[in-house]
Amino acid sequence: MSYVQEVFETVKKRNPGEAEFHQAVEEVLESLAPVIERHPEYAETGLLERIVEPERQILFRVPWEDDQGKIHVNRGFRVQFNSAIGPYKGGLRFHPSVNLGIIKFLGFEQIFKNSLTGLPIGGGKGGSDFDPKGKSDREVMRFCQSFMHELSHHIGPDIDVPAGDIGVGGREIGFLYGQYKRIKNATEAGVLTGKGIPYGGSLARTEATGYGLVYFLKEMLEDHGHELAGKTVLISGSGNVSIYACQKCQAYGAKVVAMSDSNGYIYDKNGIDLKVIQQLKEVERKRIKEYLNYHPEAEYSENYRGIWNIKCDIAxxxxxxxxINDKEAATLIENGVMAVAEGANMPSTSEAIKLYQDHKILFGPAKAANAGGVATSALEMCQNSMRLAWSFEEVDQKLHGIMVNIYRSIKDAAKEYGMEGNYVAGANIAGFQKVAASMMAHGIY
Incomplete structure (x- = not known):
C-alpha cells in the first residue's frame, strides 16, 4: 500500500461515518500522489498525516430562547484546520444538516481554496445545526448571541476570522459582531467578514463569490477558444452566490434559463428575470415557485434536482x-454541456467529476472557481487592518485579477505534473504547494 493510500485509510478509520470529509480527503490525496513522489521529504516528515488532521476541533452547546419562552439547545462547531499560511479563515453555516463531518469537509477544502487566492489565510470552518428559516429576527439574534458567547473565546483578527455561509448572511453577521464587541469591549472589525458597509464591511463582498465564479468561468472558456456571450446557462440555488453569478452571466451576454431552491426549480425560456428572484429571496424570503406570479409563462417543478435535465451550454x-451525481452528469453531457464550474462546495460527486473529465468537459472545481468569496473576505480584512475602505471598482478589479491568477496557477500546476487540462488535480496541487512549503519551514508541530 502506498503512503498516500495509508494516510487515507487512517483518515477513514479515525473519522468513521464522515462521508463528506472522506470524499474531500480522497480527492485531494489522489491528486497529490505525483507530488509526494517528487518530494519524498513530505512523507518522511509525516506532512500528509498532519495536514488531514485539524489543529483544533471545538464543539459546544448553544442554548437559546424562542419568542414563546421555550428553551432550545443546538450544537455549535468550529474546526480550525490549518494555520500554516495565516489565521484560520472560513464561513459559518447554520443549517439542520450541519454536523462535525460536514464542517471538517468544508474546513479541509478551505485550506487549499484559501491558499489558491495568494493571500495569507489558513483554513477553517464552523456553524450549527440551527435553522434560521421561519425564525423571527429576535430569535435569530438570541441564538447568535448565545453562539458567539462561546465562539468568542476561540477567534480574533489574527487567530481565526469567520464569515458567512449557508444560513448566515448580513443579519446574522451583524448580530454575531455586536455580541463579540460586547464581550471583548473592543472594536476588532477584522474578526468577522461579510459585515455591513457602515461598520467595516467591504464593497463587492456580497457579489464576490458569484462574480468570481463567472470571472473564472470566462477565463477558462476564453483560454479554450470559447465566448460566454450567447451561451445558455443553468444555475442551481437562488441564494447569494447564485444571484450574483446570474447577474454577471447576464452582464456578459449569457442567457440564464433556470434557477432553484430546496423545494424545486424555475425554468424561463425567455431568460430568468433576476429582479424578481432578488425580490423573492433577498426581500420577501419566499420560495422560488412564487416566480410564476410574475411570469406565468415560466415552468416550475418540485424536483429541484431536475434542473440538470434542461439542455444548456454551461452548468x-x-x-x-x-x-450532481453520475446520472445527472451523464444527462448534462448528453444534452451538450460544454463547461461546468462549481459555485457551491463540492456540488459534484466524484463519479460525476470522472464523467466530466472522460468526456473532456471544461470543469472548474469548487476550491478554485468559488474562491472569490473568501478572497474578498481577505481583502475586507486588509481594509480593516488599514482603517480604510476601497471603492467597489477597486475591490472588483482586485477580485478579477485574483480569479484569473487562480485559473492560470491551476492550469500550470496540472501541466507541470503531467495532467494537463485536469483542473481538479491542478487546484489541489497548486493549493497544497504553498501550505506544504510553509509547514516544512515551521518544523514538525
Missing part, C-alpha cells in the same frame, strides 16, 4: 454538496 451548481 453552474451553486446550491450545496453532492447535488
Amino acid at each position: 453552474l451548481p451553486c446550491a450545496t454538496q453532492n447535488e
Whole structure:
C-alpha cells in the first residue's frame, strides 16, 4: 500500500461515518500522489498525516430562547484546520444538516481554496445545526448571541476570522459582531467578514463569490477558444452566490434559463428575470415557485434536482454538496454541456467529476472557481487592518485579477505534473504547494 493510500485509510478509520470529509480527503490525496513522489521529504516528515488532521476541533452547546419562552439547545462547531499560511479563515453555516463531518469537509477544502487566492489565510470552518428559516429576527439574534458567547473565546483578527455561509448572511453577521464587541469591549472589525458597509464591511463582498465564479468561468472558456456571450446557462440555488453569478452571466451576454431552491426549480425560456428572484429571496424570503406570479409563462417543478435535465451550454451548481451525481452528469453531457464550474462546495460527486473529465468537459472545481468569496473576505480584512475602505471598482478589479491568477496557477500546476487540462488535480496541487512549503519551514508541530 502506498503512503498516500495509508494516510487515507487512517483518515477513514479515525473519522468513521464522515462521508463528506472522506470524499474531500480522497480527492485531494489522489491528486497529490505525483507530488509526494517528487518530494519524498513530505512523507518522511509525516506532512500528509498532519495536514488531514485539524489543529483544533471545538464543539459546544448553544442554548437559546424562542419568542414563546421555550428553551432550545443546538450544537455549535468550529474546526480550525490549518494555520500554516495565516489565521484560520472560513464561513459559518447554520443549517439542520450541519454536523462535525460536514464542517471538517468544508474546513479541509478551505485550506487549499484559501491558499489558491495568494493571500495569507489558513483554513477553517464552523456553524450549527440551527435553522434560521421561519425564525423571527429576535430569535435569530438570541441564538447568535448565545453562539458567539462561546465562539468568542476561540477567534480574533489574527487567530481565526469567520464569515458567512449557508444560513448566515448580513443579519446574522451583524448580530454575531455586536455580541463579540460586547464581550471583548473592543472594536476588532477584522474578526468577522461579510459585515455591513457602515461598520467595516467591504464593497463587492456580497457579489464576490458569484462574480468570481463567472470571472473564472470566462477565463477558462476564453483560454479554450470559447465566448460566454450567447451561451445558455443553468444555475442551481437562488441564494447569494447564485444571484450574483446570474447577474454577471447576464452582464456578459449569457442567457440564464433556470434557477432553484430546496423545494424545486424555475425554468424561463425567455431568460430568468433576476429582479424578481432578488425580490423573492433577498426581500420577501419566499420560495422560488412564487416566480410564476410574475411570469406565468415560466415552468416550475418540485424536483429541484431536475434542473440538470434542461439542455444548456454551461452548468453552474451553486446550491450545496453532492447535488450532481453520475446520472445527472451523464444527462448534462448528453444534452451538450460544454463547461461546468462549481459555485457551491463540492456540488459534484466524484463519479460525476470522472464523467466530466472522460468526456473532456471544461470543469472548474469548487476550491478554485468559488474562491472569490473568501478572497474578498481577505481583502475586507486588509481594509480593516488599514482603517480604510476601497471603492467597489477597486475591490472588483482586485477580485478579477485574483480569479484569473487562480485559473492560470491551476492550469500550470496540472501541466507541470503531467495532467494537463485536469483542473481538479491542478487546484489541489497548486493549493497544497504553498501550505506544504510553509509547514516544512515551521518544523514538525
